[in-house]
Amino acid sequence: MEEVDKILIHALRQSGTGVAEDIQSVKQFTSELIVEAVVRCVRVINPALGGGLSPSLPPGMSARFRVGMGLAQACQDLGYKGEIGYQTFLYSNEPEIRALLMFLVEKLPRESAEASDQPAGKSVVLQRAIAAKIKAQLALPWLPHNCRLPLLCKTQVTLLNQQHRIPKCGFCSSREYQRDVLLPVTAQPPHRGALVASLLEQHTAELSAAQEWDSEWNSQGLLSRLTPEEYRSRKAARLQKRIQEQLSSAPGTPSPGSGGAGSGGAGSDLAQLLLSFQGAGPGDLLPKGTHFTHTQKFTFTQVSPTHSPTHSLQVKRQTVELLPDAHNNLAKLQTLVEASAKRLVGLAAQWEKHRDPLIQEHRRLKELCTNQDVESSRQLSEIKDLHEKIRETAEKAKKKESVYKQLISELENLPKDVSRSAYTLRILEIVGNIKKQKEEITKILSDTKELQKEINNLTGKLDRTFAVTDELVFKDAKKDESVRKSYKYLAALHENCSQLIQTIEDTGTILREIRDLEEQIETESGNKTVANLERILADYKAVREENSALGSKVREG
Template sequence: MEHSPEILLNSLHNSGVRVPYDVSSVRDLTPATLVSICGQSLNLIAQTSSFPTSLPDSSVADQFNVCMDMASGINSLGYPGDVSFHKFLYPSEEDSCKLVRFLVERLSESSRSGSRGGVEGVEDMERVKEDSFESNVGNHRSGDDRLGPKWDEFTLNGEEPEVLNIEGEDASVGCDANHMLRRLDEMSIDNVSSRSDDLHSSEEKQLEEEMMAKTSELKHLEEELALLKEAVDIAFDVDHPAEFYLDKLNQQVDAQRQRLGELKSQQEVVRRPLEEKRRTLQETLCADNPDAQKKLQKLKQLEVEKESMLASIRKREEELTQLTMDLEKQPKLASRRSYIERVKEITKNSRKQEADIEQILKDTRELQLESNSIQERLHRTYAVVDELVFREAKKDAVGRQAYRLLTSIHENFEQIREKILATDRIRREATEHEKKLAAMASRSLNADKLQADLEVIRRENEYLEKSLQDK
């Protein structure tokens, strides 16, 4: 069970909740971190941003209000226990573990419902696209049916033939018709030739692109083959261990970084005078043209923005490198299979404990029945003996002495029985108190912090009272 808090934190991270990298277990959660995790989880569950994700530092009253809002949000989700502000301001490991486990369950339920809704929405969109496609195809076909095939013959390349003069002579009509046919043939031939040229050019471009892709892929495969050969040589090298090659690679990487730094410095040395020269030339060229000066000013602003963006990109890259190194230094978590094995082992142990508990309860009931039967038998035996000895006590002094001894023995054994029961009861109470003390010791309740918060609240109350009296 010691690895279950790590599973909870991993589940939170997979659900989209940002967990600080220095928090590796629930016991590392501070009040601010716990409030941040609970606020992000509630916002993801409710699909809103109304819950704060940080604990304010302004006053204790604001912290109290934020924690109360967080507690009401968790109670509205059906939290089985009691949640109040002290669960966030003064959290214990047990309470924090219960809260995080409850939020992980609710996040998993909301993610499952969201995935079902997303699948249904995608299916609806696909049905709408199919319907619109079919309707467009139907409209296109109906338009093609209405459009006559003969009109296509007379409207090549967007040109329409002239209307023949029916009132002219037959010879002129024949000549015009022959001229029209020759013109249509020329236009169709030109159109077909242009289409064939476009087709050949597109095929050539496609072949060139495929050739370039194949060439780059072949180059990439050759590089991979060279790397694999080097890896095989390193693996089968008996004279040198793997650390030797790692040191060698690190040295090469450092040398390349140093060389890149030198090249960048040389580039800066060469680039700065050229930039100054370019600026002076631009200013001299644009001195007499106001429009050119405005454009030059905008160009300078763009260059400044470009430099700032490049600087921010370099800064982000350095931060990414640092974070990657920190991530590599973090302890490696166990695999999913090991977690499954631990869960199976815990389940097996819990079932075994349940069987043992049932056997203990069964034995306890049997002992209780046996004890009750023995007590009843003792009472009956004592009643019979008491009656016999009492009869003898009426006759002589020896009987009276025996009766007094019997009565004293019965009273002494009754006192012993009561003391045994009281001792057992005290032992149980002591065990319960020890458990409560252990639970209180495990709580991370800081009395100094609580006292400091109380003093701050008192000062704030005094300030409010003075302000009210002044009004």
């Protein structure tokens, strides 16, 4: 416990408790020092909870009881599960105080040690000032700008976020504009207080846009097999095409009677806008046709009437000329038809000769494309997995870097006067002692098991021996009187042995209970029960005297 007490005392000193140099153990703590240590720790752990607690004990006993109850409630609010009350602080008990202080020291934040000993730097002072300013502004009620008094107008400024023009790399003209014309970022907002909020909002917007682009590129851009510039240009072209389709499918200029009052101006503006997009006159604004209208148009379109009459007068004239020699003309026509049929058969055979290798080549190329698509999909999935692994590795590296920096800062803030080797040797000695104790306990348990096993074997052997002896003697006891007396003596001997064994077991149980009671007596002696009872009686008498004094003052008043 000496090492534990040294660690506790060192941590308490770091938290601001005035522990004297001659105090080396929790056993030496007084009630005043215990109260101060607990209050300091509670204030560091939870300033709101420990702000109303006093680090010193008042002289009156009633006030001391109230302070003890308040400290007990504060420790329970922090999550302490052990038994605690006013008696823990007023009538100190070494094990309870040590357990309570260990709980509080474990709850202390990491940076509390250096924050109490080292002076606050400029960054710490600035952070505290910012936090105090924000708390003060949050505490004020918000009012509209026209309802504010002059004092509130100074404390509550309407901050309007504004888009800033931040210099970027570009052409020479833009660099000249940024150098000669563009105002600094700090001079662009109308209110000085709106600068930080505007910059944060603009940075957040740019960061979210970059994250959206990364997500879109990893999900859709890689599948397109395009470069990022080509993907952006194609996306912009698709967007522009959709806008044009939406504008072209909009209805034309409304008639004067179709709109309500005041609709002529809006309709004319819309028409002019459509004209500017399509580059045609008002009569060329046609609504976008549907699939049904296109099908109907191509299916039922008739031949232009300007060409059909001439073609039908030429067909009739040629027919009339062929009528006189109809038989020969029919034979010639039949010959031409047969020749055309043969030529078509030959062309079909030639086409089949050319078609087969083309079909085979088409199938081969199609299969090759399919294999390439599969391979591309596989490579794309691998690329996605690699991107995900890279992202996870980067996040792990950032976390490890932050942990490394935190550990470095904690190492730098550790006290340099403590010998690490001494602590290491002491820890090794403690571990060695624990190992030896474990070996001794294991040896005792194994010896106990062996003894219990031997006892069980002897008990079983005794029972079996008595059973065999009882059976043999009982057979002869029916015939001989002396054997009958021997059987009675044997039964009495067995019963006496059983009673003796039971007496030995009861004696062992009583000895164990005696040792437990002695340990409890030592524990109670260490708790200073008698001294605490005497202190309680003295405090009780003091409280009665205080109550009598207060009662006499009330009667006199």
